[in-house]
Amino acid sequence: MKKILKIMIGVAPLLISCGNNVKQLGNTDINKIVDAMTMEEKLHIVIGDQLEVNTDGSAVIGTSEKIVPGAAGNTYDIKRLGITSAVLADGPAGLRIDSTRKNDIRTYYCTHFPIGTLLASTWNVPLVEEVGRCIGDEAKEYGVDVLLAPAINIQRNPLCGRNFEYYSEDPILAGKIGAAYIRGVQSNGIGTSLKHFAVNNQETNRQNVDVRISQRALREIYLKGFEIAVKEAHPWTIMSSYNYINGIYASQNYGLLTTLLRKEWGFKGMVMTDWYGGKDAVEQMNAGNDLLMPGRKEQYNQLKNALANGTLKKNGLDKNVKRILQVVEKTPRFKNYHYSNNPDLRAHAAVTRQSATEGMILFKNNGALPFANNIRNVALLGCTSYKFIPGGTGSGNVNRAYTVSLLDGLRNAGMNTDATLQHAYENYITDANLHAKKPTGPFSRFLSKPLPKEMIISDSEMDYLAKTQDVAIITLGRISGEFVDRKESDFLLSKEEKELITKTSEAFHKLGKKVIVLLNIGGVIETSSWKAIPDAILCAWQGGQEGGNSVADIITGKVCPSGKLTMTFPINYEDDASSANFPKDASMIDFNINGKNDRNTTIKNIDYTNYDEDIYVGYRYFDSFNKHVSYPFGYGLSYTKFDYSNAHVILKGSLITVAVDIKNTGKTSGKEVIELYAVAPNQVKLNKPAKELKTFIKTKELKPNETVTVKLTFNKKELASYDDVASSWRVDAGNYKLLIGSSSQDIRQIVNIDVKKSFVKCSDVLKTQFILNKLKRHS
Numbered sequence: 205m206k207k208i209l210k211i212m213i214g215v216a217p218l219l220i221s222c223g224n225n226v227k228q229l230g231n232t233d234i235n236k237i238v239d240a241m242t243m244e245e246k247l248h249i250v251i252g253d254q255l256e257v258n259t260d261g262s263a264v265i266g267t268s269e270k271i272v273p274g275a276a277g278n279t280y281d282i283k284r285l286g287i288t289s290a291v292l293a294d295g296p297a298g299l300r301i302d303s304t305r306k307n308d309i310r311t312y313y314c315t316h317f318p319i320g321t322l323l324a325s326t327w328n329v330p331l332v333e334e335v336g337r338c339i340g341d342e343a344k345e346y347g348v349d350v351l352l353a354p355a356i357n358i359q360r361n362p363l364c365g366r367n368f369e370y371y372s373e374d375p376i377l378a379g380k381i382g383a384a385y386i387r388g389v390q391s392n393g394i395g396t397s398l399k400h401f402a403v404n405n406q407e408t409n410r411q412n413v414d415v416r417i418s419q420r421a422l423r424e425i426y427l428k429g430f431e432i433a434v435k436e437a438h439p440w441t442i443m444s445s446y447n448y449i450n451g452i453y454a455s456q457n458y459g460l461l462t463t464l465l466r467k468e469w470g471f472k473g474m475v476m477t478d479w480y481g482g483k484d485a486v487e488q489m490n491a492g493n494d495l496l497m498p499g500r501k502e503q504y505n506q507l508k509n510a511l512a513n514g515t516l517k518k519n520g521l522d523k524n525v526k527r528i529l530q531v532v533e534k535t536p537r538f539k540n541y542h543y544s545n546n547p548d549l550r551a552h553a554a555v556t557r558q559s560a561t562e563g564m565i566l567f568k569n570n571g572a573l574p575f576a577n578n579i580r581n582v583a584l585l586g587c588t589s590y591k592f593i594p595g596g597t598g599s600g601n602v603n604r605a606y607t608v609s610l611l612d613g614l615r616n617a618g619m620n621t622d623a624t625l626q627h628a629y630e631n632y633i634t635d636a637n638l639h640a641k642k643p644t645g646p647f648s649r650f651l652s653k654p655l656p657k658e659m660i661i662s663d664s665e666m667d668y669l670a671k672t673q674d675v676a677i678i679t680l681g682r683i684s685g686e687f688v689d690r691k692e693s694d695f696l697l698s699k700e701e702k703e704l705i706t707k708t709s710e711a712f713h714k715l716g717k718k719v720i721v722l723l724n725i726g727g728v729i730e731t732s733s734w735k736a737i738p739d740a741i742l743c744a745w746q747g748g749q750e751g752g753n754s755v756a757d758i759i760t761g762k763v764c765p766s767g768k769l770t771m772t773f774p775i776n777y778e779d780d781a782s783s784a785n786f787p788k789d790a791s792m793i794d795f796n797i798n799g800k801n802d803r804n805t806t807i808k809n810i811d812y813t814n815y816d817e818d819i820y821v822g823y824r825y826f827d828s829f830n831k832h833v834s835y836p837f838g839y840g841l842s843y844t845k846f847d848y849s850n851a852h853v854i855l856k857g858s859l860i861t862v863a864v865d866i867k868n869t870g871k872t873s874g875k876e877v878i879e880l881y882a883v884a885p886n887q888v889k890l891n892k893p894a895k896e897l898k899t900f901i902k903t904k905e906l907k908p909n910e911t912v913t914v915k916l917t918f919n920k921k922e923l924a925s926y927d928d929v930a931s932s933w934r935v936d937a938g939n940y941k942l943l944i945g946s947s948s949q950d951i952r953q954i955v956n957i958d959v960k961k962s963f964v965k966c967s968d969v970l971k972t973q974f975i976l977n978k979l980k981r982h983s
């Protein structure tokens with residue numbers, strides 16, 4: 205009955221207001237609506253109205269009908285006051301809802317856009333905004349009110365299972381890309397949930413791990429991106445993360461959710477928990493975590509008792525309720541929007557295809573790319589060429605209609621591939637999948653089967669391919685996702701993968717033919733030991749459902765590559781400063797996925813993780829400590845070349861602008877990403893990294909010989925570092941160098957500015973009680 209009612213009236217709450225005396229949300233002051241609510245109604249609305257998980261954690265059953273099947277949850281509705289539900293569904297690589305429904309013959313597919321890492325690798329703010337607009341449109345047209353995205357946690361360590369959803373090791377880049385995504389989605393009149401707030405950088409024991417970290421590293425690295433996205437794009441909601449921060453759960457942390465987020469940053473929206481996050485519902489409410497998702501029965505009783513014994517104050521609860529109502533009031537469902545269930549998937553496929561090409565990164569090119577006109581026959585090697593990976597697993601997966609493989613993409617571009625090789629691979633993959641061990645245990649439904657080992661190709665088979673084909677492409681694939689971190693073996697190439705590269709290169713090079721390695725990956729892998737062997741390497745990331753077409757666009761030269769790395773590719777895994785404090789190769793038995801720790805002992809990197817590397821994350825570490833890397837932050841080649849000249853500074857109030865001329869000096873049209881790094885004077889009080897990204901810009905497509913003047917602007921206060929002792933952002937006086945580069949290690953122009961000192965006092969929150977062995981550049 206409730207279902208029928210919801211179908212009839214769920215989208216038209218205002219029409220059923222019975223009588224004129226009953227207060228209705230939307231036509232009555234919101235405070236009066238809060239006053240008109242019973243205590244039971246208030247307690248219901250702060251708890252999500254959706255799910256209960258079976259005790260073994262294996263299946264999800266609805267306690268109320270799902271309004272949009274496959275959505276992650278919804279808020280509680282109160283019809284007598286005209287309060288509708290708000291439907292919340294995942295991102296970030298597209299909308300995650302079920303593609304089929306019971307007793308319904310039609311499908312509800314969504315577009316699988318590129319993974320977050322690829323989007324950020326475009327460094328193209330308007331393009332990310334456009335992708336956000338399309339994802340938001342799909343959400344709105346499928347009846348969703350708030351998209352649970354973007355996810356902007358820092359890629360602290362190469363092995364984090366969810367790095368594919370995240371943007372960068374750099375907070376400015378993550379914040380700016382995140383803000384663009386939010387603006388795009390919210391331009392449709394639906395909300396976003398900026399997640400996971402904060403410092404959720406490992407999947408191992410994510411619901412229990414205590415992140416022990418300095419206030420400085422928090423402010424400068426892990427919170428900075430959130431601050432930018434909150435201030436620039438005003439997300440409707442924020443999702444608190446699972447982990448503890450310095451001993452207090454993020455979702456129960458008043459310092460984080462109220463003092464910092466609301467009072468200091470001015471956030472006006474609503475905060476919700478991550479699904480089943482935190483332990484104490486009362487502390488969550490008191491901390492400023494307004495909504496508990498997806499909602500558990502016992503939370504109701506906990507809150508009720510707390511109201512009775514005074515640990516939860518009525519006016520505090522009223523604030524939580526009001527913030528939820530303020531979101532509900534803005535939703536399409538509340539505004540009676542008649543969604544079509546028919547977004548323009550064809551138009552969005554074109555957008556995802558184009559956006560994916562822009563984030564793919566050319567690592568190496570000895571004249572192998574783009575294909576010359578006489579290249580027609582491609583030896584397509586590597587299992588993943590035939591089963592392209594569009595994105596990661598877990599809540600970031602998207603139920604799409606199709607995935608274009610590299611095989612399909614090349615064929616669509618008019619290339620030929622060897623049919624016998626194709627059949628051999630297809631049979632091999634089917635067989636390997638048949639025998640692959642299916643993941644078991646809690647949340648295994650979200651985990652994918654391991655990828656097959658690479659197929660062994662005999663010497664004579666390889667010679668045959670080298671003779672008959674014009675070029676070879678080898679795709680290396682990796683799949684990762686929510687719930688588990690990657691292992692070091694996933695970072696390294698397998699014996700079979702290395703052998704495939706060597707053998708193919710030997711056979712093809714003997715006949716003067718080229719070999720290209722394509723990386724269909726969601727996170728960093730080892731490249732240093734083998735990168736000298738092939739002629740070209742293209743990091744294609746995971747480009748969504750049109751991935752194969754996007755790669756073909758680059759390979760054939762239809763599009764000039766212009767993506768750049770948003771994180772460092774180290775030589776060895778251990779080279780990364782965070783590796784000493786990361787759960788490398790932890791197994792599921794080391795922790796309890798249901799959020800309970802029954803062990804008597806605490807295990808380093810499982811129960812707590814010390815962020816000893818402090819502010820030295822990614823290139824901030826490698827560049828400051830002169831460590832060699834395989835590919836540096838900000839790196840990426842093009843089919844053309846760009847000349848930088850005439851850099852000069854323009855000062856206006858607190859804004860610093862560097863104008864620089866960029867000329868395309870090659871023979872192909874292309875776009876260039878220009879990166880601005882600041883270098884502090886030597887005599888400043890605090891330890892400073894060798895350089896820090898302050899801003900960036902991407903040019904439009906420049907024709908050969910075309911010059912454009914770009915302007916890179918940032919605020920002087922962005923030169924500040926956070927002084928834990930004084931609880932202040934502090935800019936030291938002196939002469940700062942501004943480096944204008946094509947990557948963090950390819951600096952083309954340098955200008956200088958004199959800066960006066962300044963301080964901004966902040967609240968002294970999120971203090972650590974632990975002694976950290978903090979890495980320092982100068983003692």
Ligand code: BGC
Nearest residue numbers: 276294352399478479599686
């Ligand atoms: C994830 C969130 C997601 C939520 C709802 C959680 O497991 O951490 O990112 O939004 O589930 O699906």
